[in-house]
Amino acid sequence: MVKAPLRLGTPLASLALAVVYAAAAYGSLRLFALVNAQASPVWPPTGIAIAALVLWGIRLWPGVLAGAFVANLLVALDPLPGATQASLATAALSSLAIAGGNVIEAVAAAAIVRSKGGGGACCRSATAAAWFIAAALLAPVASASVGAATLVAAGQAAAAEAGTVWLTWWLGDVGGALVVAPFAIAWMAAPPRIIRATEWLGIQAAAATAAVLVFVADLEVLRNAPLSFLLLPFVAWSAMRLQLHGVAVTVALVAVAATAGTVARVGPFAVLPPHAALLALQAYLAVVASTGILLASTSAENRHTQAELKGERTELERRVLERTLAIAAKQAEVEFARKGLEEAQAMAHLGSWTWDVPQNKVEWSAELCRIYGVPPGSERSYDGYLALLHPDDRAAVDATVRRAFATGGPFEVRHRIVRPDGTTRWVIGNGRAEQDAAGKVVRMSGTALDVTELRTTEERFRTLLEASPDAYVVADAAGRIVLANRQAERLFGYERDELLRLAVEDLVPEALRQRHVGHRAHFMAAPSVRPMGIGMDLRARRKDGSEVPVEISLSPLATADGMQVFAAVRDITDRKRAEAEVAETRRLAAANEKLAALGTLVAGVGHEVRTPLTYIATNAALVRLRIEKAAATGAPAAGILPEVERPLASIREGVGRIDRIVQQMRQFAKAELKAEVGSLEEAVAGALELWRATHRGGTEVEATLQPLPRMRFDKGQVQQVLINLLNNASEAMGGGGRATVRVGPDRGQALVEVADHGPGIPPDVQRRVWDPFFTTKPEGTGLGLSVSRRIVEAHGGSLAYETSSRGTTFRVRLPLEPPAGPPGSGPEGAA
Numbered sequence: 001m002v003k004a005p006l007r008l009g010t011p012l013a014s015l016a017l018a019v020v021y022a023a024a025a026y027g028s029l030r031l032f033a034l035v036n037a038q039a040s041p042v043w044p045p046t047g048i049a050i051a052a053l054v055l056w057g058i059r060l061w062p063g064v065l066a067g068a069f070v071a072n073l074l075v076a077l078d079p080l081p082g083a084t085q086a087s088l089a090t091a092a093l094s095s096l097a098i099a100g101g102n103v104i105e106a107v108a109a110a111a112i113v114r115s116k117g118g119g120g121a122c123c124r125s126a127t128a129a130a131w132f133i134a135a136a137l138l139a140p141v142a143s144a145s146v147g148a149a150t151l152v153a154a155g156q157a158a159a160a161e162a163g164t165v166w167l168t169w170w171l172g173d174v175g176g177a178l179v180v181a182p183f184a185i186a187w188m189a190a191p192p193r194i195i196r197a198t199e200w201l202g203i204q205a206a207a208a209t210a211a212v213l214v215f216v217a218d219l220e221v222l223r224n225a226p227l228s229f230l231l232l233p234f235v236a237w238s239a240m241r242l243q244l245h246g247v248a249v250t251v252a253l254v255a256v257a258a259t260a261g262t263v264a265r266v267g268p269f270a271v272l273p274p275h276a277a278l279l280a281l282q283a284y285l286a287v288v289a290s291t292g293i294l295l296a297s298t299s300a301e302n303r304h305t306q307a308e309l310k311g312e313r314t315e316l317e318r319r320v321l322e323r324t325l326a327i328a329a330k331q332a333e334v335e336f337a338r339k340g341l342e343e344a345q346a347m348a349h350l351g352s353w354t355w356d357v358p359q360n361k362v363e364w365s366a367e368l369c370r371i372y373g374v375p376p377g378s379e380r381s382y383d384g385y386l387a388l389l390h391p392d393d394r395a396a397v398d399a400t401v402r403r404a405f406a407t408g409g410p411f412e413v414r415h416r417i418v419r420p421d422g423t424t425r426w427v428i429g430n431g432r433a434e435q436d437a438a439g440k441v442v443r444m445s446g447t448a449l450d451v452t453e454l455r456t457t458e459e460r461f462r463t464l465l466e467a468s469p470d471a472y473v474v475a476d477a478a479g480r481i482v483l484a485n486r487q488a489e490r491l492f493g494y495e496r497d498e499l500l501r502l503a504v505e506d507l508v509p510e511a512l513r514q515r516h517v518g519h520r521a522h523f524m525a526a527p528s529v530r531p532m533g534i535g536m537d538l539r540a541r542r543k544d545g546s547e548v549p550v551e552i553s554l555s556p557l558a559t560a561d562g563m564q565v566f567a568a569v570r571d572i573t574d575r576k577r578a579e580a581e582v583a584e585t586r587r588l589a590a591a592n593e594k595l596a597a598l599g600t601l602v603a604g605v606g607h608e609v610r611t612p613l614t615y616i617a618t619n620a621a622l623v624r625l626r627i628e629k630a631a632a633t634g635a636p637a638a639g640i641l642p643e644v645e646r647p648l649a650s651i652r653e654g655v656g657r658i659d660r661i662v663q664q665m666r667q668f669a670k671a672e673l674k675a676e677v678g679s680l681e682e683a684v685a686g687a688l689e690l691w692r693a694t695h696r697g698g699t700e701v702e703a704t705l706q707p708l709p710r711m712r713f714d715k716g717q718v719q720q721v722l723i724n725l726l727n728n729a730s731e732a733m734g735g736g737g738r739a740t741v742r743v744g745p746d747r748g749q750a751l752v753e754v755a756d757h758g759p760g761i762p763p764d765v766q767r768r769v770w771d772p773f774f775t776t777k778p779e780g781t782g783l784g785l786s787v788s789r790r791i792v793e794a795h796g797g798s799l800a801y802e803t804s805s806r807g808t809t810f811r812v813r814l815p816l817e818p819p820a821g822p823p824g825s826g827p828e829g830a831a
């Protein structure tokens with residue numbers, strides 16, 4: 001349906017319609033009204049009115065009323081020659097009545113066309129065309145009836161003429177409706193779709209030519225020949241090829257030519273009297289137009305159906321293609337998923353199977369076939385499956401599967417298989433039986449996991465565990481033993497199953513059990529690899545209550561059952577024994593060494609003491625001889641004295657020398673230090689004073705004393721060391737020269753340095769300076785340095801020297817902190 005394109009609004013549109021209507025109506029009446037001035041056999045206004053109301057709405061009916069009224073009034077007031085002039089009132093009244101009939105006609109026809117005939121798109125189907133033709137035939141009944149009655153009533157037509165007037169009126173309106181309305185509606189509603197312009201023009205030209213020849217040309221040979229049917233093929237041709245737009249033009253051409261010819265009294269209808277000729281022409285045009293409309297609508301419907309069919313076929317093909325593509329995509333997806341599953345199975349060494357019980361169809365995945373070493377896709381059966389199992393495991397697996405089949409639900413079984421190539425694999429089989437509502441198993445499915453590698457690793461681990469010389473015990477967080485090896489059985493004296501019922505505390509000596517629980521909790525709170533009980537003598541308790549020395553190292557073990565402790569326990573009984581033996585051997589060796597040293601010492605002492613003893617004995621014998629000689633001669637005792645003076649002096653010297661040796665030896669052998677807290681620099685200053693006081697040579701000592709923290713030391717012994725070193729320094733410089741003493745802190749220690757400018761210690765002497773009794777001096781004891789070193793070392797310090805041809809420096813280093821150990825502990829007794 002076409003919406004009103006007018007924007008001017010209904011009144012303006014109605015006015016325009018009124019003007020067009022009035023013009024067409026007046027023209028028609030003046031041209032064709034022969035029987036009665038107001039009844040024309042050719043009446044295009046009906047077509048115009050129907051087209052306008054169909055296209056722009058019934059609401060334009062006032063335009064029809066006004067147009068018809070004005071045209072009729074004009075004609076009534078200006079009658080044909082010979083007719084009676086009606087009064088104005090009568091003319092107006094009758095014109096209004098006639099216009100009313102025209103309105104009823106136009107509104108009725110437009111309503112039918114709008115509701116049943118397709119409206120603006122009228123005559124697209126045969127049914128719509130039939131409704132249109134029906135409207136064009138029926139609606140004019142109203143107009144003709146009202147018109148004829150009005151004319152008779154108004155006295156403008158004789159009652160006897162009423163029938164002719166009615167027929168004229170009706171036919172005129174029908175012709176106008178069928179010829180003008182389709183033309184106007186088709187062309188104003190939408191432009192034509194002219195695909196082949198030459199065909200279009202050709203058909204119209206042919207029709208026009210035929211119409212002119214038949215109706216207008218008035219050729220001698222064809223004069224008044226009843227050839228009006230000749231136009232029918234052209235109308236049919238136009239209708240089939242050019243649709244409503246085209247046939248409307250063709251009909252219009254025929255109508256114009258036929259009307260023109262008939263009015264000019266030529267052509268097939270001119271044989272009739274003028275009015276009858278016009279009536280026959282109208283009937284003819286009505287038939288031609290109806291035929292054209294029906295054919296055009298059928299053709300349009302055909303094309304529409306074909307186009308629809310074609311559209312439907314295309315749509316169908318599109319859907320088929322779409323569906324095909326969707327299926328292909330789905331298949332690709334499924335294939336992709338299958339490939340993915342296969343790859344995942346291969347990676348996990350996990351195969352799967354299903355058994356459709358009612359169909360007895362067994363399917364194995366590619367990976368399952370690979371695990372079992374059988375070609376993929378081959379026929380599978382339960383017996384064939386059982387045959388692949390290890391003979392020792394077959395019965396157990398069979399029983400498990402049968403149980404699951406009987407009771408439904410899942411199962412798991414760990415077993416071996418023997419592949420066709422003879423290799424054995426370990427597999428964990430999982431499965432599930434699905435039952436229907438009646439409890440019948442309809443499907444079984446499952447997986448098989450190849451755990452051979454895992455098994456091998458496990459076995460290797462077990463072998464390692466069992467072969468280890470150490471005992472291994474694994475305990476859970478609660479301290480329960482969950483794993484133990486053979487060595488553990490041996491160490492603790494329990495059978496393995498007994499161990500697995502014990503807690504780790506059962507392996508700990510009773511006295512320590514309570515504490516061990518705490519240690520265990522502590523380890524669990526911060527698990528790490530570490531030895532147990534550092535610095536402690538660990539002991540394990542055996543089943544018989546005896547205890548074994550052990551060494552234990554702990555490792556945390558994160559397992560699926562939570563944190564566990566892995567304890568490696570080593571029996572160290574043998575090592576302890578060996579250690580004790582080594583210690584004993586060492587002690588004996590030390591004792592032997594001491595004995596040897598004692599021998600050396602005794603030899604040295606013997607040698608040293610024998611010399612003075614010899615000359616003491618010789619001089620004593622000499623004194624005795626003098627006394628005996630004096631007694632024999634009777635000489636006075638006083639006279640002897642000068643003679644024995646020298647031997648006695650020698651004896652004194654010898655005794656003094658022995659006394660020095662004994663003194664030094666006592667020093668050497670002194671059993672303990674008398675350590676006290678004091679100032680080292682003060683002790684050194686005291687020793688220097690003492691040395692200067694007793695020194696008989698000309699050696700000068702230059703001292704630098706830096707303050708030191710107070711420290712523990714044996715003052716007398718340290719002073720002895722300093723005096724020994726000063727004596728050596730002075731002797732190295734031939735009793736003169738200048739020695740330097742320095743005291744102060746050095747690298748966290750107390751340093752006492754004694755330096756001289758002597759000739760240095762020759763290499764062969766250097767090797768022996770620390771040996772007791774080694775001396776290069778005629779009067780030396782060879783004990784000074786060895787004694788000094790013992791003293792310094794007893795303080796936890798060290799004594800060393802640095803020597804060159806320009807002099808020698810001895811350095812005493814003493815710890816500022818006293819050595820560990822009970823105060824007063826000193827060097828062991830001299831051997």
Ligand code: ADP
Pocket residue numbers: 724728729732756758759760761765769774775776777779780781782783784785786808
């Ligand atoms: P003694 O002084 O009684 O010989 P010591 O044990 O004190 O015994 O010294 C051993 C030897 O070391 C000395 O005889 C000497 O040859 C050498 N010696 C010690 N101190 C020095 C020194 N400052 N310069 C050179 N030689 C030294």
